[in-house]
Amino acid sequence: MSGHEENEYTDSFVGAMEMVWGDGFLSPGGKDEIALFLEGLDVSGKEILDVGCGVGGCDVVLVRDFGAAHVHGIDIEQPLLQRCVERAEREGLSERLSYEKVNPGPFPLPNSSFDVVFSKDAMIHIEDKHSLFAEVFRVLRPGGVFLASDWMRRDEEPPGPETRRWLDIVGLTFGMHSPPFYIDALETAGFVNCSTMDRNEFLISVLQADYSLITGEGREEFIRRTGEEARHYIDIWHAALRAAEVGELRPGHLRAFKP
Numbered sequence: 001m002s003g004h005e006e007n008e009y010t011d012s013f014v015g016a017m018e019m020v021w022g023d024g025f026l027s028p029g030g031k032d033e034i035a036l037f038l039e040g041l042d043v044s045g046k047e048i049l050d051v052g053c054g055v056g057g058c059d060v061v062l063v064r065d066f067g068a069a070h071v072h073g074i075d076i077e078q079p080l081l082q083r084c085v086e087r088a089e090r091e092g093l094s095e096r097l098s099y100e101k102v103n104p105g106p107f108p109l110p111n112s113s114f115d116v117v118f119s120k121d122a123m124i125h126i127e128d129k130h131s132l133f134a135e136v137f138r139v140l141r142p143g144g145v146f147l148a149s150d151w152m153r154r155d156e157e158p159p160g161p162e163t164r165r166w167l168d169i170v171g172l173t174f175g176m177h178s179p180p181f182y183i184d185a186l187e188t189a190g191f192v193n194c195s196t197m198d199r200n201e202f203l204i205s206v207l208q209a210d211y212s213l214i215t216g217e218g219r220e221e222f223i224r225r226t227g228e229e230a231r232h233y234i235d236i237w238h239a240a241l242r243a244a245e246v247g248e249l250r251p252g253h254l255r256a257f258k259p
Contacts, residue, residue, distance in 0.1 A: 007077045008172050009164040012171045014055060014083075015225040016233045019218070020210045024057020024087060027121035027149075028206040031061050034120065037149055037197070037253040038066060045069050046078065046115040047238065049107075049139060051132075051148075052122020053099065056084030063096045072114075074102045075122075075248070119148040121251065127175025129182060133189040135255075140258045153178055154247055163248040166239035168234075179252055191256035198252040207241040 014026065023032045029036075050059055053073025062068040075081050081099045088097040102108060104126075117136045126132050136146050153159070153176045159167060167174065179196040186194040214222040214234055216259030223230040243249035 007079055009077055012226045012229045015062040019222060019225050020213060022057055026054040034058060034061050037147055041097055043068050048116045048118050049114040055080055055085055056087040058120050059097050060091050063093055070096050073099045076102060076104060106129045107135050107139055109139050111138055113139050113168060115144050117146045120135055121149055121151055124151040124174050124176055129177060129185040130188055132248055137189040137258055144258045146256045151251045154250050160248055162246045163243040166243040169239050170236050182254060186256045192259055194256040197253040198250055199252055200244060203244045203251050207244055211237050211241055
């Protein structure tokens, strides 16, 4: 599998996302969204791998609110991982949260070493979903579960003008695919009982609220946090909203089981 190797998440970009999506989160929904895609599953006492852990907010939630025994987060950007380590220390959770910088490609982790593999909106950065899910399958123990959410696209057709504009403005390395593509990659890897849940309407409502905040009552604070990049980030939010409104940007939840 492949992904970008240069740091793309700058301090100002992280600051922008944390202002609107909450401390520790680089995508919308926070604890409530995590609760939704964990619904009906008990992860208490489980060993969890977080693929693309970002700045670690999800990991704190998994341990503190859902009782995970330990979460090991991996990412390819060292500055993000440093934030994770500092967050774990502040929260008094350093013994239950660990972090590791990895390179694009196979995970440097043993076979069958986790009960759960988790990922929140990070797999968009990895083009080769088939190789990625083969690695997820490998590191899961038999009976383990893969729980994730990701930014998906409506279909495999070329993006329309609204989505193309968002992709051009955001400037991140993305490998976007549709829900059926994800299901095929999961089943090819050996997973069973694979399912997706569409979250397009949720994203539209969130981005509408975000855009109102950063162009309205929260504008001064947003500019204070992001400086000269503020206008650029406002454009990103508006472009993402338009891509979601036309139905092409369709985030979703994934769930799959290793026999």
